[in-house]
Amino acid sequence: MSENGVSSRAKVLTIDTMNPTVKKVEYAVRGPIVQRALELERELSQGMKKPFVEVIKANIGDAHAMGQQPITFFRQVLALCSYPELLNDTTFPEDAKSRARRILQSCGGYSMGSYSASQGIESVRQDVARYIERRDDGVPCDPDDIYLTTGASDGIVTVLKLLVCGEGAARTGVMISIPQYPLYSAALAELSAVQINYYLNEETCWSMDISELQRALDEARRHCNPRALCIINPGNPTGQVQSRQCIEDVIRFAAKERLFLMADEVYQDNVYADSCKFHSFKKVLFDMGPEYSNTVELVSFHSTSKCYMGECGFRGGYMEIINMDDEVKAQLTKLVSVRLCPPVPGQALMDLVVNPPQTGEPSYDKFIKERTATLSALAEKATLTEQVLNTVQGISCNPVQGAMYSFPRITIPEKAIKEATDNGQQPDMFYCMKLLEETGICLVPGSGFGQKDGTYHFRMTILPPKDKLTILLNKVKEFHQKFTQQYS
């Protein structure tokens, strides 16, 4: 049988012969700790005894999974678009029907089952442009500069793809904050670009300091070609909201140092601290006058997954490109055409986010009530999280000014650090794994996002319902005290 050696032949594709850049990719938000959480859930459902009755996943910004309710109006319109027969149903409000009709009229054959233009449905891009103009107090926005995307991740990877070139010391470097959202490091690893870390300042509520940007850039220039600067505002995983002044300084820095700016602004509605306000990079750029607004290249990303809607599963998003070279833009349009189009239901949802019910429309009151309820609950949970965590000796938590996460610093006893290191594990991974096994709480270790050497953190979403969040926080508190005692 194995005369020709077929049955015993080795695999074509093995870990040693596969794409080495893929192997370098890491994505902590869905890493080993989440694998283990899923296993524990399965074991629980099989009746295995655990020291807890359920796994609470505070590892990912997945609002609906944590019980947040969708906006009724959005889902009504999506149902109408999915099954247009419902347009004859008198129980649906008229404004939902008129939105659905408008979306369907922009779809080939009046169906969400048709491909859209690769850049996205034109009428949706128009609505996005008008939304941005309202948000930015009238700064003009051209629908032709809007690209709809499959979630923000898709847009970010696409833009990075355009930027990467060169070899050796000429290789493109991209500046990202540390801590960062690991999509960035994963995409840069896959593209073999150089990751340039700039550290946020934990002592001043994760502020972004120009001197640190300069340090990181100057060092990087010795071994690569830094070309882009990524900012996440409001911050993920760190929850800070940047001041207007800081944004202006960053833009001035980018202009001086000739950096392409990428502003991840998916949490633009998630601002809780009274002292903070969301300022879009575009608005600040245009306020700085033509010297900047005509030259600085900027892409801003938004998504249907966060804010008050939390519609992650639909994979909707957009990016706005500003001051992009025309030839590059043509290349971008060509590149996105290969994947045909972003999912149309996600495009429809993006449309509703940027064009929600207006005063006087039948769905307006309900929409405002639902949106306010979600955002107020998040604000309350942001405060609760910070307060409870700061009562624990050995945990210190900056205010959660915005976004959906706290990223507290934890003190890990030397003995625990040693045990972890002996096991080849990051100390905060060791901590989070123990927490999971003992309490069922799933958090992500700070090492998955990056942190200053010798410091340890975890990222925790503030999304669980208040009663569950309270239990969770108290369990973390108890666990931390026990853990500290055990290893002291």
Add this chain to the structure above:
Amino acid sequence: MSENGVSSRAKVLTIDTMNPTVKKVEYAVRGPIVQRALELERELSQGMKKPFVEVIKANIGDAHAMGQQPITFFRQVLALCSYPELLNDTTFPEDAKSRARRILQSCGGYSMGSYSASQGIESVRQDVARYIERRDDGVPCDPDDIYLTTGASDGIVTVLKLLVCGEGAARTGVMISIPQYPLYSAALAELSAVQINYYLNEETCWSMDISELQRALDEARRHCNPRALCIINPGNPTGQVQSRQCIEDVIRFAAKERLFLMADEVYQDNVYADSCKFHSFKKVLFDMGPEYSNTVELVSFHSTSKCYMGECGFRGGYMEIINMDDEVKAQLTKLVSVRLCPPVPGQALMDLVVNPPQTGEPSYDKFIKERTATLSALAEKATLTEQVLNTVQGISCNPVQGAMYSFPRITIPEKAIKEATDNGQQPDMFYCMKLLEETGICLVPGSGFGQKDGTYHFRMTILPPKDKLTILLNKVKEFHQKFTQQYS
């Protein structure tokens, strides 16, 4: 103002400083001819006079845009999943409701707005596995080998990404058919992999000949490391359906030559010719016994976009991986996790495709009626297309055995070839552009898919409704005669 040179500074990102691999990407299906078609549509809507009253887009397999109706049951379930309030609506059939409940129960928080597992919703993967087992007469399928995708394109690019490595003569080469679907060439260009062309035999109805595979492979081995072989069956753009024997030969070839097989089987329900039947690569592989079924690495791709459903806009799909090395599989799982998950509405739709109404269920009769109507109409149009085109002197068209396209060969007079070449245009691009300007019909030139030197073709979908297709075919006929006359 320009003291510091800011206002006059050059762009960071220009055509000369962007990623060179992106520049190499080409995607004819949405290339310049489609751009022009969109312009013409805009001009018509602005009241400009043209020699036609509408643009007919036969360039892309976009069924709903061409008037094909969605399957009622699918859309009912999607509406129920989007807006679960409708579960109380008595006008929806019970089987639609029970499907919707099952899908929602698999979604976090009972909402399609939650992220799913990155590999896809578990219950959907179970349904896919059962579908494959039914399709392949009981060959077992493990849901753990199923990955849901954002359309088939996403899956294909992901698998290619795993395969590509090496530099220079060790660079990964991937064999693709010529003519090909240009997603393959685009993805290979972007990944800097080596494209290895094997030619389908137009004289024998676009058959795939092992001797040609061998020739292509032997030549390629001199300058790269061929590792994978891609097959599209039923064929795009060529419409052929492979015989069981041919598939067996291809598998034997892959085993002998140590090639990783990628079978693009998105048209598996689109078989029209009485003499033809769809055979999955997996089924044939398992029929060949353990010598092959335990060793040959195969990935098969499917999608919600084609067949009788034509739901392109939802970007749903799956891939089944067979005999993949466990460590590589773990890398694949990690890689897909970076993009979080495929769109959940597309996953739900994929679930319905693999688990449609069953005998005895209230929606069964209607479902069968709708599916049969669409597939019969396509079969009729496949024949019509071949017949009419073959009445034209200078056009010769193979039978459209399956898929959704005809790819007829056209004779272009020397004078036209010269005029095109003088303009720096491919002769068939020149032909198709003229056709578009004179008739409003949008086709894709054969050069966008690849063809033997000195031959010319176009790809035309068979999707327009029969009456429109008849008009279209007659206009093509008229145009070809006029064009031939003009340039003779």
